[in-house]
Structure formats: structure tokens, C-alpha cells
Amino acid sequence: MVLAAPASIAVVGGGVAGFSAVRELRRRGYAGALTLVDPAGLPYDRPPLSKAFLAGSLDRLRLQLAPEQWYEDNGITVLADTVDKLDAGNGTEAPVLALASGRDLAADVVLLATGARARRLPLPGMDLPGVFTLRSADDALALQGHLASGAHLVILGAGLVGAEVAGTARGLGAGVTLVDPAELPFAQAVGPAMAGYLQSLHAAHGTEYGRGAAAGITSDGNVLRVELADGSRLSGTAVLVAAGSEPETALAEAAGLAVDAGLLVDASGRTSHPRIFAAGDSSRRLGPDGAPGRRFEHWDAARRTGEAAAAGMLGAEPPAGTADWFWSDRYGVHLEVAGSMAVPGQTVLRGEPGSGFMVFRLDLNGALAGAAAVDGGTAVRAARKLIESGRILDPVLLQDPAVDLRRLARAKP
Amino acid sequence: MSEGIRVADVDEIDEGEALTVDAETAGTSDDIAVFHSDNGNFYALNDTCTHEDASLADGWIEGDEVECPIHSARFCLRTGEALCLPALINTKAHRVDVRDGAVWLYPNESPLNA
Numbered sequence: 001m002v003l004a005a006p007a008s009i010a011v012v013g014g015g016v017a018g019f020s021a022v023r024e025l026r027r028r029g030y031a032g033a034l035t036l037v038d039p040a041g042l043p044y045d046r047p048p049l050s051k052a053f054l055a056g057s058l059d060r061l062r063l064q065l066a067p068e069q070w071y072e073d074n075g076i077t078v079l080a081d082t083v084d085k086l087d088a089g090n091g092t093e094a095p096v097l098a099l100a101s102g103r104d105l106a107a108d109v110v111l112l113a114t115g116a117r118a119r120r121l122p123l124p125g126m127d128l129p130g131v132f133t134l135r136s137a138d139d140a141l142a143l144q145g146h147l148a149s150g151a152h153l154v155i156l157g158a159g160l161v162g163a164e165v166a167g168t169a170r171g172l173g174a175g176v177t178l179v180d181p182a183e184l185p186f187a188q189a190v191g192p193a194m195a196g197y198l199q200s201l202h203a204a205h206g207t208e209y210g211r212g213a214a215a216g217i218t219s220d221g222n223v224l225r226v227e228l229a230d231g232s233r234l235s236g237t238a239v240l241v242a243a244g245s246e247p248e249t250a251l252a253e254a255a256g257l258a259v260d261a262g263l264l265v266d267a268s269g270r271t272s273h274p275r276i277f278a279a280g281d282s283s284r285r286l287g288p289d290g291a292p293g294r295r296f297e298h299w300d301a302a303r304r305t306g307e308a309a310a311a312g313m314l315g316a317e318p319p320a321g322t323a324d325w326f327w328s329d330r331y332g333v334h335l336e337v338a339g340s341m342a343v344p345g346q347t348v349l350r351g352e353p354g355s356g357f358m359v360f361r362l363d364l365n366g367a368l369a370g371a372a373a374v375d376g377g378t379a380v381r382a383a384r385k386l387i388e389s390g391r392i393l394d395p396v397l398l399q400d401p402a403v404d405l406r407r408l409a410r411a412k413p
Numbered sequence: 414m415s416e417g418i419r420v421a422d423v424d425e426i427d428e429g430e431a432l433t434v435d436a437e438t439a440g441t442s443d444d445i446a447v448f449h450s451d452n453g454n455f456y457a458l459n460d461t462c463t464h465e466d467a468s469l470a471d472g473w474i475e476g477d478e479v480e481c482p483i484h485s486a487r488f489c490l491r492t493g494e495a496l497c498l499p500a501l502i503n504t505k506a507h508r509v510d511v512r513d514g515a516v517w518l519y520p521n522e523s524p525l526n527a
Contacts, residue, residue: 020498027496045499066501300485303498325485378482381473406473410429410451 007032009313010097010107012083012251014038015046016299017280018113019065020306021313026074028314034076035105037097040136041080042068047299049140050164051329055172056144063137079105086110086255091274109275109313112252112263113306116245116281116297121156125217130224131239134161146238149173154226154236156214158185160328162242163198166207167330177234178202179226181213191341191361194372197353198335205331210234245297247282260284262295267321268312269305277313279305298326323387325380336380339370339387348395356401366392382409417510417517420447426516428453431470431479433460439520445507446470447518448479448490455509455516456490456524463495463502491524 009025011018014036022036036043044063052058061067071078082100088110089095097105118133120126132143143165147153151174155162158180166176187195202209212228217239219225226234249259258264258272262284269277280302284295296305301324308318323339333355341361350358358379361370367390371383382405386393389409397403418434426432426449434445444460446469454477460468462481469488473480477490486500493506508522 016498023498065498070501307497378471378473381480381482381485385473385475406429 005030005032005315006108006313008094008107009034009109009111010105011036011111011113012038012086012097013113013115013280013282014040014043014078015113015115015280016043016065016302017115017283017306017309018111019043020303021111021113021279021310022074022076023066024307024310025313026076028310028316030310030314033107034074035079035107036076037079037081037083037099037105039080039082042066042071042078044137046135049137050134050161051168053137054134054140054144054147054165054168060137083251086112086251086276088255088257088273088276095273095275109277111269111309111313112271112276112278112282113280113302113309114248114251114278114282116247118241119243119246121214121241121243123214123216125219125224126241128217128219128224130219130237131217131241133241134165135245143238143240147172147174151175151238152177152236153238153240154179154224154234155240155242156180156226157242157244158182158202158209159242159244160326162240163202164328164330165240165242166202167205167332170205170207170331175236176207177210177236178207179210179212179214179228179234181211183211188342190335190337190372191347191359191370193347193349193353194335194337194341194357194359194374197357197374198330198333200353201331201333245281247284247295249282252276252278252282260292262292264292265305265309266312267308268318269309270312277309279309296324298324300325323384325384334375335372336376337370337372338380338384339368341370341372343369345369346395348398350399351401360395360398362393362395362398366395368393368398379405382406385409417508417519420509420516420518423511423514423516426455429474431472431474433468433470434518434520439518441520443505444468445518445520446479447509447516448474449516450474450476450490452476454490455511457507457509457518458488458490458493459505459507461504462486462488462500463504464500469504 043065085098087096094106118135147169155178215229216227247262263278311318325338328335345363348360355375358373363369368386431448446460448456467483471482480487487496493504508519510517
């Protein structure tokens with residue numbers, strides 16, 4: 001069923017996916033009614049929440065993806081409201097969103113860009129004052145007051161959020177203890193060589209690292225105590241639980257849409273319902289074979305799937321897929337990663353751990369599957385191109401810092 | 414405008430590379446990046462990304478688009494349109510001609526093929 005030009009579109013969620021979708025709809029010339037609903041109101045960007053915004057060097061206004069005027073100029077209605085219920089209908093009539101304010105919003109087509117929430121650990125003490133998770137601007141503001149000099153933050157989980165907040169907190173003068181069940185956190189995502197280098201940054205910047213899983217949190221006046229599964233104890237003035245995220249799929253599930261650890265969508269972002277699309281962290285794309293793929297939680301994936309859904313809602317072909325790409329900043333170091341570093345094959349190192357260090361993963365055929373770089377400029381962009389090309393590459397060329405990856409990527413095979 | 418600014422010989426800018434003409438020489442508020450794309454064409458845009466302070470001349474040049482080296486915002490090389498986040502604001506495109514084996518820039522003139 002193709003709805004070539006829906007008269008109205010409603011987008012639920014004002015993250016990068018929802019914002020990119022409304023922007024792309026207008027960019028493609030869509031002239032119908034366009035409404036975006038998010039409890040926080042105007043869409044804002046999340047990567048700075050663990051970095052510049054948390055550090056207080058970026059204000060709330062600059063966190064916005066676009067100024068208020070932009071929505072006026074583009075004829076986009078933003079409702080600061082919560083969607084309590086989605087009545088999807090049988091496909092012939094317009095779905096209806098029941099809003100917390102009491103209003104019903106009907107739209108020919110609905111895009112669910114509901115994102116994800118911070119995963120809570122099933123621990124005693126998760127709700128104690130001084131125990132935080134980080135997902136929204138309000139979360140960041142709440143945590144911010146606990147990062148001054150003299151504070152000591154215990155972070156449970158050394159993934160992107162945990163490691164970045166460790167860097168920010170150290171920069172503000174707080175002490176940090178970082179705890180993770182993994183011996184080498186992040187090894188799956190960036191490969192062991194790059195994970196080892198990133199891990200060494202913690203010690204180099206005075207962040208204590210401990211391997212372990214939390215078993216419970218107790219409060220003793222101004223001090224929080226974290227007990228680990230092995231019986232050892234840590235204490236701090238605040239605890240951040242950075243244990244990953246879970247997709248927000250409650251609305252979709254209640255509406256009867258197909259959900260399997262994420263809202264299942266095709267390449268155009270279409271769900272199991274013809275008038276409902278999904279994009280971003282809450283969505284999971286079905287492969288050409290019909291099997292659900294990985295649920296990506298990165299900024300670039302949210303942007304791309306938002307844009308693809310915009311095309312899909314207009315009955316247009318979605319743009320061609322690109323290699324997954326993400327970045328992270330901690331302790332003044334800029335990391336970029338493209339593709340997959342975990343496929344069977346061979347690892348190739350380029351340069352020494354430090355600025356300019358790069359790690360490549362070649363698959364069993366010798367084609368590039370993944371690349372990770374520290375302060376690599378456009379090297380990872382070139383690697384994305386090489387990954388997308390599927391070309392067989394000579395490891396000797398990849399490991400030579402004198403070989404310009406941009407030229408290699410542009411060379412005709 | 415008269416005959417423009419002679420930027421370089423055609424073979425001085427490899428495909429996929431760019432040069433900048435500083436604002437003072439160009440008589441503009443921003444430096445201008447002159448791109449030689451992998452499609453063989455030359456283009457010119459204001460050099461500074463409209464999102465954050467980065468030089469588009471250092472970006473990834475492909476087809477009629479350039480991607481900012483820092484946050485991957487993409488701009489249309491023909492029109493200066495900001496194509497995706499994190500950039501929201503369009504940049505300015507300038508006219509470029511190839512004549513007598515050289516690349517000529519016409520600051521503040523609209524590209525002919527936009």
C-alpha cells in the first residue's frame with residue numbers, strides 16, 4: 001500500500017530521528033500538515049549530554065537541533081505533550097494519537113521515533129537520591145551538580161556514556177571510579193587493540209577502573225556505597241548507572257505492531273502497519289531475508305533512518321544504506337568507528353596507540369569490514385567508502401601511515 | 414564582476430581535493446573553498462561549515478556533495494544547501510569557471526549551473 005502524499009503526518013519523538021524525518025519531509029517538498037510531539041518540546045541533540053552540556057560549557061538553547069523560528073518557517077507544529085496511546089486503526093482510516101493533555105491528534109501517517117531509555121539495573125538502591133541515569137537534558141542537569149571538585153562519582157558501566165562521563169567528571173575535578181563486568185570494555189565494538197588504548201586513557205587521567213558487577217547500592221548519609229558481586233565495596237558521593245539502553249516500544253506494542261527487541265521495520269521504515277513508520281533507536285530493521293538486524297543506537301543511524309522513513313512516508317525509494325558509523329569523545333581524544341570490528345577475519349594496525357592510531361578489521365575474503373581511528377580526520381570517512389565498496393584490500397597498504405586512505409578509497413578498483 | 418580570480422591550474426587540484434582562497438583575496442567575509450570533485454567538476458562554497466568551525470576544504474568530496482570533516486554535515490556543492498544534520502543553515506555557493514587550463518573563481522556570483 002503506497003500513500004503517495006499523505007495529507008498529514010505526525011511524528012512521535014523529537015530526537016535526531018524524528019527531527020531528521022520532519023526536516024527531510026520538507027526538504028523533499030512535502031507540503032502537508034506536519035506535527036511533532038515530544039514531552040520536552042523542541043527537539044534537542046543528545047551527544048553533548050555526556051560532554052559539553054554536562055560540563056556546563058554548552059547551554060540549553062544551543063543544545064536545540066533548530067531554533068524555534070525554524071519550525072515556524074517550515075510550517076511544523078511542535079507539541080510539548082506525551083502520547084499516551086496510539087490507535088492504529090485498520091489501515092483505511094487515519095491513526096489517532098491520544099495525548100496526555102486530553103487532545104486527540106489524527107494523522108494520515110504516523111512516525112514513531114520514540115528512542116530509548118536508560119537501562120535500569122535490577123539492584124536494591126536504584127532509586128536512592130544520588131543515583132542517576134543519563135538520557136535526557138534534565139538527567140544531565142541533575143547529575144551536573146554532583147561533579148564538582150571534592151565529589152566522587154561511581155560509574156556502573158564503561159560503555160560510551162560511562163567512559164565519556166568519566167572524562168567529563170575528571171575534567172571538572174571530581175574523582176571517578178568506573179566499574180564494568182568486562183575485562184576489556186568495548187572490545188566488541190572497536191576491537192581489542194583500540195579498546196586497550198581507550199582503557200589506558202582512564203588510568204592516564206586518574207579514573208580508577210575496577211572490574212565487577214554491582215549487587216546493590218546503599219546510602220550512608222552523604223556517602224553512597226556500591227557493593228559488587230564479589231563482595232567488595234566502593235563508595236562515592238554519587239552513582240551513575242550507565243548500563244546501556246532499552247528501546248521505547250510500549251506505544252507500538254499496545255497498538256499491536258510487530259516488536260522484537262525493537263519496532264520491526266523495512267528499509268523504508270515501514271512497520272507491520274501500512275500507515276505507521278518507525279525510525280531511530282526504537283527501531284530494528286528487517287534484512288532482505290526477513291530476519292531482524294541489529295538495533296543501532298548511534299546518532300548517525302538515527303539521522304539516516306529518520307531520512308529513510310521520510311522518503312518511505314512519501315512513497316519514494318529510501319537512500320542507499322551506508323556503513324554504520326559512530327564517534328565518541330573522552331579526555332580530549334576523538335574516536336571514530338565504522339562498520340563492524342567483530343567479524344571473523346584479520347586485524348591490521350596502523351601507527352602507534354595515540355593520536356592517529358587506526359585499527360582495521362578485514363573479513364575472511366580480505367575486504368574491509370570495520371575501521372576505528374583516534375583523531376583520524378577523514379580517515380574513517382575514507383574507510384566507510386572502502387567498506388561500502390567491498391574491495392579486497394592489501395593489509396600492507398592499510399598498515400602504512402604513509403598511504404593516504406582518501407586516495408586509496410578513490411582509486412578505481 | 415570582471416574576470417574573477419585565477420585560483421590554480423586545473424591540474425593543481427586533484428580530484429577529491431580542494432584549495433582555499435582567503436577572504437581578503439576574495440573580498441568576502443569567509444574564506445572560499447574551491448573543490449575539484451570526483452565527477453570532474455569544480456565548485457566553490459564558503460569554507461566554514463555552518464554548524465561548527467571546520468574547513469569544508471578538508472572534507473569528503475564526492476559527486477555534487479561535500480561532507481564536513483568533523484561532524485559529517487553534508488552540503489550541496491552546486492547550491493550550498495545544507496543537506497543533513499548537524500548543519501541546518503545553507504552556505505553560499507560561488508561561481509567557478511574553467512578557462513585556458515585554469516580554475517577561475519567569481520566571489521559572490523551565483524554558479525551558472527545551480
